[in-house]
Amino acid sequence: MTNFTPTEMMTIAAARALSNDDVCFVGIGAPSAACNVARLTHAPDITLIYESGTIGTAPEVLPLSIGDGELCETALCTVSVPEMFRYWLMGGRISIGFLGAAQLDRFGNINTTVIGDYTHPKVRLPGGGGAPEIATSCGEIFITLKQAPRSMVNTIDFFTSFGHGEGGDHRQRLGISTKGPTLLITDLAIWRPDPESKEFTVRSLHKGVTRQQVQDNCGWPVRFAASVEETPEPTELELGTLRDLQARTAAAHRGDAR
Amino acid sequence: MAEFLSLHDAVQRNLRDGDMVAFEGFTHLIPHAAAHEAIRQGIRDLTLLRMTPDIIYDQMIGMGLARKVIFSYAGNPGVGLLRRMRDAIEHSYPRGIETVEHSHSAMAQAYEAGASGLPCAVFRGYKGAGLKEVNPDIKSVICPFTGEELAAIPSHRPDVTFIHAQKASEKGDVLIEGIIGVQKEAALAAKRVVVTVEEVVPSFKGLHPNLTILPHWTIDAVAVVPGGAHPSYTYGYYARDNAAYLEWDKISADREAFSAWMEANVLNAGPEVFVQRVEALR
Numbered sequence: 001m002t003n004f005t006p007t008e009m010m011t012i013a014a015a016r017a018l019s020n021d022d023v024c025f026v027g028i029g030a031p032s033a034a035c036n037v038a039r040l041t042h043a044p045d046i047t048l049i050y051e052s053g054t055i056g057t058a059p060e061v062l063p064l065s066i067g068d069g070e071l072c073e074t075a076l077c078t079v080s081v082p083e084m085f086r087y088w089l090m091g092g093r094i095s096i097g098f099l100g101a102a103q104l105d106r107f108g109n110i111n112t113t114v115i116g117d118y119t120h121p122k123v124r125l126p127g128g129g130g131a132p133e134i135a136t137s138c139g140e141i142f143i144t145l146k147q148a149p150r151s152m153v154n155t156i157d158f159f160t161s162f163g164h165g166e167g168g169d170h171r172q173r174l175g176i177s178t179k180g181p182t183l184l185i186t187d188l189a190i191w192r193p194d195p196e197s198k199e200f201t202v203r204s205l206h207k208g209v210t211r212q213q214v215q216d217n218c219g220w221p222v223r224f225a226a227s228v229e230e231t232p233e234p235t236e237l238e239l240g241t242l243r244d245l246q247a248r249t250a251a252a253h254r255g256d257a258r
Numbered sequence: 259m260a261e262f263l264s265l266h267d268a269v270q271r272n273l274r275d276g277d278m279v280a281f282e283g284f285t286h287l288i289p290h291a292a293a294h295e296a297i298r299q300g301i302r303d304l305t306l307l308r309m310t311p312d313i314i315y316d317q318m319i320g321m322g323l324a325r326k327v328i329f330s331y332a333g334n335p336g337v338g339l340l341r342r343m344r345d346a347i348e349h350s351y352p353r354g355i356e357t358v359e360h361s362h363s364a365m366a367q368a369y370e371a372g373a374s375g376l377p378c379a380v381f382r383g384y385k386g387a388g389l390k391e392v393n394p395d396i397k398s399v400i401c402p403f404t405g406e407e408l409a410a411i412p413s414h415r416p417d418v419t420f421i422h423a424q425k426a427s428e429k430g431d432v433l434i435e436g437i438i439g440v441q442k443e444a445a446l447a448a449k450r451v452v453v454t455v456e457e458v459v460p461s462f463k464g465l466h467p468n469l470t471i472l473p474h475w476t477i478d479a480v481a482v483v484p485g486g487a488h489p490s491y492t493y494g495y496y497a498r499d500n501a502a503y504l505e506w507d508k509i510s511a512d513r514e515a516f517s518a519w520m521e522a523n524v525l526n527a528g529p530e531v532f533v534q535r536v537e538a539l540r
Contacts, residue, residue, distance in 0.1 A: 004288075028335070051362060052284050052285055053438065054437065064335065065285045065496070065503075067285025068283060069436070069497055069498055070498075074315050078437055080440065080442065080443070084371075085366050086366075086381070090382055118388075118392050122348075125339065126332050126340070127329070127359055128389070129330060129331035130363060131361070132363070132385075132387040133381075133383045134385065136382075138434060154490070158388045160388060162386025171386075174385050176385050176386065191403050219382075221300035253504065254501060
C-alpha cells in the first residue's frame with residue numbers, strides 16, 4: 001500500500017511492536033488504536049488491560065474513555081480500580097505499558113501535567129492519572145506521539161512519569177527495577193534508547209521521511225543509529241483493519257450506531 | 259440505615275457547606291443527578307475529592323461550589339481538558355481553587371485505606387515522579403522488614419460520598435455491576451453515604467453471590483433517579499452518551515455559554531429530566 005498518512009504509519013508501526021503473549025496496559029488515544037490493531041491482525045490473543053479494571057478486553061470500536069461500556073462487555077473480567085492498581089499493575093503482572101505524551105524529552109520522561117510553572121501554569125493539562133506507577137511498574141514502556149518541536153522538547157516542564165531521568169543508570173539509582181521506555185514510535189520514525197546513555201536514537205525512518213524532517217519536528221539535536229532502516233510500509237490488511245476500526249469508532253461516538 | 263428520600267432531601271440532609279465530598283464513579287455510574295442537586299442547593303466551600311473529576315466537577319467548580327479539589331486526572335475523558343477547572347486554576351474564575359494532586363494508584367489506595375480505618379496508604383509508587391515535589395501529602399516510610407522505601411499518603415475520609423448504582427432492594431441494600439471503579443471503597447471510607455439508583459427491586463435473592471453489594475446499614479440515603487448517571491452510563495440500562503461529552507468541550511469553552519447551559523439544564527431543571535435524557539441510549 002503506498003497511500004497512507006503519517007499517523008496511520010505511526011499506529012501500524014506501534015501495533016507491530018506488540019505480540020500475542022503480551023499483557024499490555026493501554027493508554028487512551030493513539031496507544032489504544034495501536035493495541036487494538038495488533039489484536040485484530042497478528043496478535044489475536046494479546047491481553048489488553050485498561051485502568052478502569054477491564055482485563056482481556058476486545059472492543060469492537062475504540063473507546064472514547066478508558067471506561068466505556070464496550071470495554072467491560074468484551075472483557076474476560078472486570079476488577080475494581082484499587083485491585084487493578086494493587087494486584088495487577090503494582091503486583092508486576094503487566095509486561096508493557098503503552099503511553100502517549102503531551103511533552104516528551106530525549107530520555108523518555110513524560111509530562112501530561114502542566115505547561116509552565118506548576119503553581120501558576122500557562123496551561124493546566126489533565127495530569128498523570130495512572131502514569132506515574134505505570135511508568136515504573138510495567139516490564140517495559142512503549143511511547144507513541146506525533147512529532148512536533150513543542151511536544152518533543154529539550155526540558156519537560158513537569159516530571160509526570162519517569163523514563164530514564166537524566167539517562168544512564170538513573171532508574172536503578174532510584175531503586176526502579178523495570179526497564180522503562182524501550183521504544184518510541186512517532187509519525188516519522190521508530191526510536192530506541194541507546195544501550196548506555198538511554199537517549200532515544202532513530203533506528204528506522206518511515207517511507208519518504210528525511211532525517212531533516214525528523215530534526216525539524218524535534219526540539220533536541222536528534223541522534224541517528226549507525227545504520228538507519230526504512231520502516232516497512234503498511235500492508236493492505238493492516239491499513240484496512242485500522243481504517244475499518246476508525247470508521248466504526250467515529251460512527252459510534254457520533255451516536256448513530258447505538 | 260438507608261432511608262428512601264427524594265434527591266432534594268437526600269442532598270439537603272447529608273451535604274453541608276465546607277464538607278469534604280466525593281462524587282465517585284470511574285467513567286461508569288457517575289452521579290450526575292446528585293451533583294446537579296448540590297449545585298441547585300448552592301452548597302459552598304466544598305473540598306471535592308475524586309480520582310477523575312470530569313464534567314460534574316467542571317460544573318461544580320464553574321458554579322463556584324469548590325474551595326479545593328483533590329484528584330488524579332482532571333480531564334474530559336478521551337476529549338480533552340476540563341475548561342471550567344482550568345479557568346479556576348489559571349485565572350481564579352469564578353474563584354481560585356486549591357488543588358492537591360495524586361496518581362490514580364495513590365487515590366484508589368487512599369480510599370481503600372480509609373475504608374480499612376487506616377491513617378495512611380503505603381505502596382511502591384511515585385518513584386521519580388514530580389508530584390512528590392509539589393504535594394506535601396506525599397511522604398515515604400521505610401518497610402520495617404526489608405528496609406525498602408515506600409510511598410505513603412494520608413487515607414481519604416470524606417464527610418460524605420455520593421454514588422450512582424443499578425439497583426436498591428426494598429431494604430435499601432445497593433447493587434453495583436460492570437466497571438465497579440472505586441465506589442465501594444469511597445462509600446465505606448465516608449462518614450455518610452448517599453446513593454442514587456435506577457430502580458428498586460423487592461430483594462436481591464437468586465442473584466450471583468459475588469456481585470458488589472453495599473448492605474443497607476452502610477448507607478444513609480437512597481434516592482431513585484432513573485437516568486441519574488447521564489451522560490455517563492449505567493451498565494445494563496443505558497449507554498454512555500459520548501456525543502454529550504464531545505459537546506461539553508464546546509459548552510465549557512465559553513463562560514457565557516456555560517452559564518446559559520447551567521441555567522437551562524441544571525438550575526431550572528430537576529432530577530426528573532434524566533429519564534428523558536437516556537431514552538435514546540437504552
